[in-house]
Amino acid sequence: MGHNTNSIPPTGTDEFLKGFWKQNPVFVQVLGMCPVLAVSNTAENALAMGLATAFVLLMSNIVISSIRRFVPKQVRIVTFILVIATFVTIVDYLIQAISLELHKALGAFISLIVVNCLILGRAEAFASKNGVYRSMLDGLGMGLGFTLALLCLGGVREIFGYGSLFGFQLFGERYQEWVVMVLPAGGFFTLAGWLLLFNWFEQARVRKEDLKLKEEAVV
Amino acid sequence: MNNDSLWSIFINACLINNFVLAYFLGICPFLGVSGKLDTATRMGGAVTFVMLVSSMCAYGIQNLLVLIDAPYLKLISFIAVIASTVQLVEMFIKKVSPVLFRALGIFLPLITTNCAILGLALFQTNKGYGFAQSIVYALGAGMGFTLALVLMAGLREKLELAKTPDIVKGTAITLMLAGLLSMCFMGFAGLGN
Numbered sequence: 001m002g003h004n005t006n007s008i009p010p011t012g013t014d015e016f017l018k019g020f021w022k023q024n025p026v027f028v029q030v031l032g033m034c035p036v037l038a039v040s041n042t043a044e045n046a047l048a049m050g051l052a053t054a055f056v057l058l059m060s061n062i063v064i065s066s067i068r069r070f071v072p073k074q075v076r077i078v079t080f081i082l083v084i085a086t087f088v089t090i091v092d093y094l095i096q097a098i099s100l101e102l103h104k105a106l107g108a109f110i111s112l113i114v115v116n117c118l119i120l121g122r123a124e125a126f127a128s129k130n131g132v133y134r135s136m137l138d139g140l141g142m143g144l145g146f147t148l149a150l151l152c153l154g155g156v157r158e159i160f161g162y163g164s165l166f167g168f169q170l171f172g173e174r175y176q177e178w179v180v181m182v183l184p185a186g187g188f189f190t191l192a193g194w195l196l197l198f199n200w201f202e203q204a205r206v207r208k209e210d211l212k213l214k215e216e217a218v219v
Numbered sequence: 220m221n222n223d224s225l226w227s228i229f230i231n232a233c234l235i236n237n238f239v240l241a242y243f244l245g246i247c248p249f250l251g252v253s254g255k256l257d258t259a260t261r262m263g264g265a266v267t268f269v270m271l272v273s274s275m276c277a278y279g280i281q282n283l284l285v286l287i288d289a290p291y292l293k294l295i296s297f298i299a300v301i302a303s304t305v306q307l308v309e310m311f312i313k314k315v316s317p318v319l320f321r322a323l324g325i326f327l328p329l330i331t332t333n334c335a336i337l338g339l340a341l342f343q344t345n346k347g348y349g350f351a352q353s354i355v356y357a358l359g360a361g362m363g364f365t366l367a368l369v370l371m372a373g374l375r376e377k378l379e380l381a382k383t384p385d386i387v388k389g390t391a392i393t394l395m396l397a398g399l400l401s402m403c404f405m406g407f408a409g410l411g412n
Contacts, residue, residue, distance in 0.1 A: 030250070033243075037243040038242065081302060082295060085299075086295065092294070112244075112337060112338055115331075115334040184242075185399070188394045188395065188397045188398030191394050196386060196391050203385070
């Protein structure tokens with residue numbers, strides 16, 4: 001995102017780690033919002049959705065980066081979408097085989113991974129321009145960063161909305177549940193809260209750097 | 220087969236289970252294109268149209284897939300049809316009305332990755348709607364999407380005149396507004412039953 005002005009090319013570790021903080025798909029790039037908001041009402045759903053998306057992202061990045069030389073430019077988007085749709089179908093049947101209950105809870109949102117802009121975005125912006133190894137690390141990092149963000153949201157919403165985390169009761173019997181947190185409105189509010197937190201950190205960092213620059217100028 | 224009346228399907232898709240504010244579908248254009256009122260209206264119109272066409276196509280495909288017994292092809296064929304519908308619509312509008320084409324601009328191709336459209340196709344097959352029901356469902360969903368987009372654009376135009384702290388500017392304040400809108404739409408929950 002325009003930060004790579006230095007001449008040293010990013011290492012494999014950098015490609016992997018950027019998805020967690022510097023270019024976190026949810027908090028920084030604001031991509032793939034629909035599943036983030038829709039299935040983050042409990043931590044368990046959020047984790048399952050995050051892992052499913054990470055798997056699709058990883059596999060599609062690998063395939064797309066290895067076929068990138070054979071795909072004509074005009075039909076690349078359609079090709080990418082078809083590759084992604086294939087892996088999503090696999091994940092759909094996989095989840096159905098592992099846990100029918102989970103499949104019911106996630107509902108149509110497993111199929112809707114196809115149109116998650118994060119996956120198509122990474123395919124277009126990264127996998128279609130880089131080698132297999134780098135794309136694999138990028139997909140894995142972005143996928144896990146996405147999972148982390150979903151867990152942040154799902155955790156907060158479950159703690160306030162049901163008074164539990166991963167199904168374990170935290171506050172005892174007399175906890176008054178905040179019903180609004182597990183309803184759609186709560187999703188918007190929680191995400192807004194996390195974005196505020198991120199903005200705050202970012203502003204604090206920028207201010208510190210400004211201060212340092214000023215001090216250097218004085219010296 | 221599903222026996223819901225057409226009117227209840229329409230109200231349900233448009234207000235009670237609004238695609239944007241209750242199902243979280245099509246959030247990206249909802250946050251991205253809701254800055255100005257007139258672009259929001261046009262975007263809503265384009266999405267409604269694509270929804271109508273792809274809903275009809277999805278109905279046909281579903282019947283075909285049942286006929287040849289290949290349910291695992293559902294997702295792939297839906298997305299392929301939606302992508303080509305958008306392409307067709309784009310070419311058609313370009314030929315018939317270049318003015319409208321210029322006005323819609325980049326929004327047209329972006330409709331392909333709008334999850335509201337794929338979501339609509341999946342929901343209508345899950346619910347087992349017939350042909351007329353599918354069309355009404357698509358119309359309701361499209362109107363609901365437009366309504367949410369227009370309301371949001373109106374709010375954001377007013378917001379530009381208001382004084383907000385630096386830290387909430389951008390996505391954060393938009394999401395809070397969306398949360399409030401979503402709470403308002405919860406009030407429709409008792410309707411139509």
